[in-house]
Amino acid sequence: MNVLEITNLTKKFADFIAVDNMSLSVAEGEIFGFLGANGAGKSTTINMIAGLLRSNDGTISILGKNSAKQSRFAKMNIGMVPQDLAIYEDMTAYENVKFFAGLYGLRGAELNERVEEALEFVGLQDKHKSYPKSFSGGMKRRLNIACAIAHRPKLIIMDEPTVGIDPQSRNYILTSVRKLNEMGCTIIYTSHYMEEVEEICSRIAIIDHGKIIAEGTKEQLKSIITNTKDVWIEVKSIENANLESIKEINGVEAVFIDENLIKINSDTGVNNLNKIIEHFMSSGIEIRSLQEKAPNLETVFLTLTGRNLRDQ
Amino acid sequence: MNILNIAWKGIKTDFRDTRTLFFMLAFPIVLMLVLGTALSNTFTTSLRVDDIDVLYKDTTKGEDFPHFIAAAEKSGLHFKKATSSIDGEKEVKQGAYDGYVEVTAQGLQLYVNNGTSIEGNILHGMLASFVDQYNIASEIIKVAPEKLESAFTREKPADFIKETSLLPDKQPGSMDYYAIVITTMIILYGAMSASSLIVSERVRKTADRLIASPVRKSEIFIGKVLGSLVSNSICIVLVILFSKLVFKANWGDHLGLVFLVLLTEVIFAVSMGIGVSFLTKTSAGPRVFIMLFVQLASFFGGAYFKINNPEGIFKLITDLSPLTWMNTALTKIIYANDFAAALPALSINLASSFIFLLVAVISLQRREGL
Numbered sequence: 191m192n193v194l195e196i197t198n199l200t201k202k203f204a205d206f207i208a209v210d211n212m213s214l215s216v217a218e219g220e221i222f223g224f225l226g227a228n229g230a231g232k233s234t235t236i237n238m239i240a241g242l243l244r245s246n247d248g249t250i251s252i253l254g255k256n257s258a259k260q261s262r263f264a265k266m267n268i269g270m271v272p273q274d275l276a277i278y279e280d281m282t283a284y285e286n287v288k289f290f291a292g293l294y295g296l297r298g299a300e301l302n303e304r305v306e307e308a309l310e311f312v313g314l315q316d317k318h319k320s321y322p323k324s325f326s327g328g329m330k331r332r333l334n335i336a337c338a339i340a341h342r343p344k345l346i347i348m349d350e351p352t353v354g355i356d357p358q359s360r361n362y363i364l365t366s367v368r369k370l371n372e373m374g375c376t377i378i379y380t381s382h383y384m385e386e387v388e389e390i391c392s393r394i395a396i397i398d399h400g401k402i403i404a405e406g407t408k409e410q411l412k413s414i415i416t417n418t419k420d421v422w423i424e425v426k427s428i429e430n431a432n433l434e435s436i437k438e439i440n441g442v443e444a445v446f447i448d449e450n451l452i453k454i455n456s457d458t459g460v461n462n463l464n465k466i467i468e469h470f471m472s473s474g475i476e477i478r479s480l481q482e483k484a485p486n487l488e489t490v491f492l493t494l495t496g497r498n499l500r501d502q
Numbered sequence: 503m504n505i506l507n508i509a510w511k512g513i514k515t516d517f518r519d520t521r522t523l524f525f526m527l528a529f530p531i532v533l534m535l536v537l538g539t540a541l542s543n544t545f546t547t548s549l550r551v552d553d554i555d556v557l558y559k560d561t562t563k564g565e566d567f568p569h570f571i572a573a574a575e576k577s578g579l580h581f582k583k584a585t586s587s588i589d590g591e592k593e594v595k596q597g598a599y600d601g602y603v604e605v606t607a608q609g610l611q612l613y614v615n616n617g618t619s620i621e622g623n624i625l626h627g628m629l630a631s632f633v634d635q636y637n638i639a640s641e642i643i644k645v646a647p648e649k650l651e652s653a654f655t656r657e658k659p660a661d662f663i664k665e666t667s668l669l670p671d672k673q674p675g676s677m678d679y680y681a682i683v684i685t686t687m688i689i690l691y692g693a694m695s696a697s698s699l700i701v702s703e704r705v706r707k708t709a710d711r712l713i714a715s716p717v718r719k720s721e722i723f724i725g726k727v728l729g730s731l732v733s734n735s736i737c738i739v740l741v742i743l744f745s746k747l748v749f750k751a752n753w754g755d756h757l758g759l760v761f762l763v764l765l766t767e768v769i770f771a772v773s774m775g776i777g778v779s780f781l782t783k784t785s786a787g788p789r790v791f792i793m794l795f796v797q798l799a800s801f802f803g804g805a806y807f808k809i810n811n812p813e814g815i816f817k818l819i820t821d822l823s824p825l826t827w828m829n830t831a832l833t834k835i836i837y838a839n840d841f842a843a844a845l846p847a848l849s850i851n852l853a854s855s856f857i858f859l860l861v862a863v864i865s866l867q868r869r870e871g872l
Contacts, residue, residue, distance in 0.1 A: 240714045243870050262716045270714040274707035280515045292507050293715035337711065 191254070193218050193345050193376040194239065199248035201234050201400075208234040210400035211248070216345075216378060216393075221371050223391030224380040225487070227497045231400035232380050233273065236349050239378070240270045253344060266294060269343035269375075273350040275334050277322050283309060283333050284318040291340035308340035312366060328359025335366065339375075346370060347378045352386060364390055384488045394487070398495045412485055415493045418443065420483040421454040421466060426476040428452065439465050444492055450478075455489060504717045505725040512699075512729025513736075522695060526737035530688040531744055537684070537806070538677035538749065544808065545676040553578045554621050555598075557590045560605040567605050570632045579628065601625045609633070674752065674837065679808060681751030682836070685741055686828040687805040689767045690796045692734040696775025697788035699726045700872055705785055709872035719866055727772060727859075734768045754836030763835070763844050766851035767828055770858075777858030780865035799823040824851075 194216040201209040209231045216222045226232040237243040239250055241261055250257045250264075257264035277286050287305045296304055309315045312332035322330055331351060338346060348367065352360045367390055371377055381387050387394060388408055395405040404411055425431065431452065433445045441460025446453045456462060463482070470477055485493075516522050558581050560567050571581045582599075584590050590602035591613050600621040604611040610629055614622035635654075642650050674682070700723075703709040712722055739761070745751040753760055779788040800806065803825025812820045820826050827847050834843035866872070 237710075240710075242710055242713050265714060265716040268714065270711060272707060272710045272714075274710075276707045276711040278511075278515065278706070278708060280518055281511075285514075289507070289511050290711060290715065293504055293712070293717050295716070297503075 191218050192216060192251075193220075193253060194222075194378070195249075195251040195254075196235075196239070197249045197251075199235065199238065199250065200246050201231075201238060201243060202246050208400050209238070209245075212397075212400065212402055213248075214395055214402060214405065216376060218344075218376050219371070219374070220393055221367065221377045221379055221391045223387040223394035224378060224397060225384070225387055225394055225491060226380075226397035227495065230397045230495075232397050233349060234400075235397070236347050236378065236380065240268055240347055241265055242270075266341070267344040269338035269341065269346040271335050271338045271346065271348040271351050273353065273380075275330050277330065277333055277337060279321065279323045282319050282321055283314050283325075283336070286322070286333060287336050287340050290337040294341035296341060304340045304342070308336040311339065311369070312336045313362065326356075326359070328355040328362070331355050331359060331363060332366075335363065339370065343375065345376050345378070349380050350382065351379075352381060352383065360386075384486070384491065388487045396491060396494055398497075403494050404490070408487060411487065411490045415485050415490055417458050418455055418485050418489060418493055419458045420485055420489050421456055421463065422481045422483060423452045423454065423466070423470065423477055424479045425450055425452060425470065426478060428475070431470075431475055432473060436466065436469060439469065442466070444496075446492070455485075455492060504721045505728065508717075508722060508725025509729035509732065512726060513733050516695070516729070516733040517736075522733075525691065526688060526734070527740060530684045530741050534677065534680045534684045534745055534749060534751070538680040538751075541680075541807070542676040545674065545679060551578075551620055551624065553580055554600045554625060556581045556601045556603060556625060557584045557588070557593055557599045558582070558603040558605065559584045559590060562605055562607055566636060567632075574628060577628075579625070603629065674833065677745075677749045678752040678836075681742075681745040681749060681753070682832050683803070683805045683825065683829050685738060685745070685764065686767060686825050686832070687796070687800045687803070688741065689734065689738055689764060690771050690799060690824060692730070692768060692771040693775035693778070693792045693796065694789055695734075696727075696730050696772040697779040697792055698785075699730055699776055699779070700866075701779050701785045701788070703872055713871050719872065720863075722872065723863070723866060727776060730772045730775075731768055734772065735765060738764055738768065752836060754839075756835055756839070756841070759835055759841060759844055760832060763828070763831055763847050766848050766855075767824070769855045770824065770851040773855035773858035773862075777861045780862045799825050802826070804829060824854075 192215045194214075196212060196214050199209055199212045200207070212231075212235060224232040224236070234243065238245050239252075239257075241257065241264065245258075252264040252267055255263050278289070281289065284305060287308050288301060291301055291304055291308070306315065306318075309318050312335050314329065314332055314336060317325070317329065322333060325333065331353075335348075335351060351367075352363050355363075364386060367377060367379065379387065379391055391408075393405070393407055394411060395402045396411070397403070404414060428447060428450060431447075433447070433452075436442060436445050436452075436454065439462050441457040441462040442454055443457060444455040454466065456466075467477065467480070491497075556579055558567075558571075560583070574581065581603075584593075584602070590599075590604070593599050594602045594613050594615055597615070600614065600619075602613040603625075604613075610633060612626060612629055614625060616622055639650060639654065642653055700709075703712060713719070742753060742761075742764075746753050775788070775792060778791055782788050782791065800823075802809070802820045803823035804820070805825055809820055827850055831843045831847035834840035
């Protein structure tokens with residue numbers, strides 16, 4: 191059964207089409223990844239699913255029911271973890287979860303039980319009397335999640351839940367996402383961190399200019415670009431690197447820099463590794479390591495959209 | 503139930519906010535104390551007059567003026583006989599005495615430094631009374647000397663003029679006045695916090711979570727307004743009780759009606775705050791507007807200084823201040839038992855509230871999200 195079914199969804203802001211005739215479905219038990227650069231339309235899509243925005247056209251069905259016609263049913267079954275922290279700093283962790291869970295009709299002992307359960311799930315049971323202003327970024331993110339899961343939704347939408355937190359908290363959250371999934375929740379997950387999506391999502395949609403340009407499992411997406419390989423070159427310093435001239439080497443399709451790591455997408459049919467190395471040596475750039483990699487999700491994204499995921 | 507849930511959350515967080523508590527509780531109490539004490543003279547209707555020293559010269563050798571002196575001494579007038587070497591007029595000019603009286607067979611001559619001074623007026627009045635009595639006695643002696651004694655020895659002279667003082671005891675003192683005007687002013691300041699009721703949810707991004715929950719926008723709106731009304735009302739009740747019990751401010755014998763009028767002002771302030779918040783695009787805009795409005799309304803509504811009998815354009819401006827109609831209504835209820843005075847204030851407050859709430863509701867319906 192599909193937990194989410196989107197058909198011909200369209201959203202316009204004045205003349206700008208943020209979501210363009212989008213259709214997709216998410217089956218029960220999936221962790222569905224949404225990938226897209228800033229402004230691609232993924233947040234708009236998520237906001238329409240969660241009922242924060244109205245669509246101009248198309249339908250959204252949650253558990254088989256049209257969310258526009260049965261919005262209360264849809265909202266009761268959705269847990270929203272917004273990209274921005276949506277918690278009250280002047281209420282304790284316990285009060286925050288209790289207040290939001292109370293909006294879903296939970297009362298009395300059941301409410302308290304669910305609140306404790308949610309706080310325990312995110313590892314904040316010992317901090318339930320503390321105010322979020324004393325929390326680290328990671329703890330706030332976990333509380334943000336607890337507020338969305340106390341009412342036990344069938345579908346949890348997580349919009350960039352790991353932004354700006356330490357690796358330990360990120361791992362905690364990713365583990366939590368998997369646990370929620372094991373407990374039967376279907377999850378829609380967006381992130382700027384490609385490795386997160388690659389690690390936890392069972393199916394992924396790549397969105398660009400309001401449209402889904404590719405959709406499938408990791409393996410299915412990677413198979414789209416079988417004629418591309420990645421060459422990762424770590425250099426001592428990129429000060430003298432002339433990226434434009436690297437692009438002129440036969441077979442090189444794109445070049446990206448991640449600190450001292452230069453990532454080159456190249457055509458698998460062209461043997462140009464010697465020329466690339468020669469280019470660096472002639473430029474006086476010291477190579478520390480070189481790896482030729484099979485394409486990952488980032489390569490797929492770059493190839494399909496022409497943009498880095500973190501491009502503004 | 504969601505409405506109560508949202509309202510209760512608002513009340514709880516309002517009372518946890520030290521800024522709210524300071525502004526809604528400590529600030530008005532301190533302001534009442536400072537203004538009520540510092541400006542108490544402005545509201546005093548009595549005047550203190552010290553003893554009056556009078557120099558006199560009596561050349562008549564009669565007994566009438568010494569009798570007058572003896573009687574006047576009881577009223578704080580001290581007469582001293584001038585020796586021949588003393589220049590009475592000069593003594594008065596130099597301020598050594600409040601007045602100089604020369605008693606001759608031709609009559610009385612009074613010298614005072616300032617004819618319009620209180621001391622001069624008192625002296626003049628008493629001497630004039632003495633002269634009148636003397637003249638009456640002279641006339642009685644001429645026609646019926648046997649009646650003279652009975653005419654002047656009556657123990658209690660009949661009062662031919664009945665004097666009634668208008669509102670002598672039921673005038674607000676400074677603390678009474680400032681208890682009313684500071685309370686109505688602080689209620690109006692409630693519009694500031696009301697202006698951020700919805701805006702703060704947007705800024706904190708909790709608006710998204712609220713909208714994502716199965717709660718209607720109308721429930722969120724009513725819950726927010728209700729919470730703010732209750733918070734503000736509790737603060738006002740505490741301020742009134744404190745001013746009544748500690749400062750002994752007079753809130754009259756009709757506290758129920760006074761609270762009702764004040765409650766409509768709370769509704770007005772909260773509605774104005776939330777209405778204005780939907781009329782401006784920036785989150786800081788409503789606060790700036792409301793701050794300016796409340797300051798002007800307070801100044802022209804007499805919150806800082808009592809405004810007596812304004813005229814012309816100044817009167818028009820003071821009449822436009824919500825504090826003017828509130829303070830007028832409350833003063834009439836408390837000091838004149840004029841219950842009908844509540845009606846204009848109640849009507850204007852509720853009608854204005856309706857308009858502001860209507861603006862907010864229409865804007866909310868048109869918006870996506872909160």
